[in-house]
Amino acid sequence: MVMAVFVPNNQPVSANDNNTSLRNQLDQLLTAEPALQGALAGVSIRSASDGKLLYQHQGDIRLRPASNMKLLTAAAAINVLGENYTFPTEVYADGPVKNKTLQGSLYLRGKGDPTLLKSDFDNLAAEIQKSGITKIKGNLIGDDSWYDDVRYSLDLPWSDEMTYYGAQISALTASPTTDFDSGSVRVEVRPGIHRWDKPEVMVTPKTKYVKIVNQAITVQADGKKKIIVEREHAKNTVLIKGTIPLKSKVEKEWVGVWDPSKYAVTLFQQSLTNHGISLAEKIRMGRVPDTARILSIHHSMPLSQMLVPFLKLSNNVHAEVLIKEMGRVVKGEGSWEKGLEVMKSGVVKFGVSPNTMVIRDGSGISHVDLIPANQLSQLLFAVQKEKWFSSYLNALPLAGAQDKMVGGSLRNRLKSPEIQGKVRAKTGSLSTVSSLSGYVNTKSGQTLIFSILLNNLLDESKGKKIEDKIVTILTNQ
Incomplete structure (x- = not known):
């Protein structure tokens, strides 16, 4: 099947009778749905053309957003850092080279790249090999000081410690595959x-x-x-x-893994060994001295491309890295505290009021995060005017598209012919929470913005079905 290309249509929505019909259908669904008995639902629908609020149900009530928090994080990060921003990883030496031996230590300094693969370490090792070095007389030292040493966000559950989505945050880390599940x-x-x-x-x-x-x-x-x-x-x-x-x-x-910094340095040592470069001493952690000289540097993909695995696959580690990076770049400190300050001040530009929210992380994994649905729909309206919006929109999952890096977390949802390819939206899931916010092209040729936050659910899978029913109603407008 040929997938339709999602192109927002920003012609105004004006028919009052259509709005009445929409309100009636949504009211009936939200009041009659058994899975919402005893639960909370925040729903906000806007016109993409003028931002007019067409429907709301508890739209100003603060609710847990789950991964819909990433919509704010992505918008703030690409606005603050820029579409072409890259994360460098650097290799330094602190001694001269004599008879192919580095008379000192080799340093691997990470600056936040969450997409480093074993192949990238291989490429760095190949460059060192080409420089003529076959032995390191000193240590191999990892430098992760670009960020602070707080590895977990404030409210990460202890039960998530061993999971990929609860992995430790470090400025020096590595991913196993091109899904880029860092750490x-x-x-x-x-x-x-x-x-x-x-x-x-x-x-x-x-x-x-x-x-x-x-x-x-x-x-x-x-x-x-x-x-x-x-x-x-x-x-x-x-x-x-x-x-x-x-x-x-x-x-x-x-x-x-436990201690992703040392994990990354260990992978780099393997790459050095495979390129005929031996290490006389040990792997250690430390800081690159001011007197060291740079030997090699690797740059990540630009942020515009990194948003794709981040939002399509809902990557928690990427979210927290972006928070710390904003803190480092703007405030000189790679911490959650400073990064969240930058994010909160940054989203004000989009007509969003941080004073109406509780924001504790960048990923939404916290059960303390609270955002009103009307604030998320306002964000999605305002970002349409930004020069980077096409990158932002492209990174949102496209409903029913089977390619993982296109459909993302929506590849197995909203697959019917009348909806497939007409919805770009961010999913969200936590225990008792389900969310979905984004853009939908309607049968009448308009584009609507929606935000659906469902809390206190007994079964999150039923929440997904409710979201799909709401989006189907919107598609048929």
């Missing part, structure tokens, strides 16, 4: 050849930084499939438990 490894579990065999386990990237303890077994083909992958607290020991049937599909799990 994590991917663990794949395949069934053994015979019953009672231990499953085969593969870690990406290949690294000894994590220790695998495999306690799982392969069972008969019709046996129960239940694989548990978990990391021990404050360690990089990953336990694999449970059962996996013969010939069953590979089980994949992403696990957040």
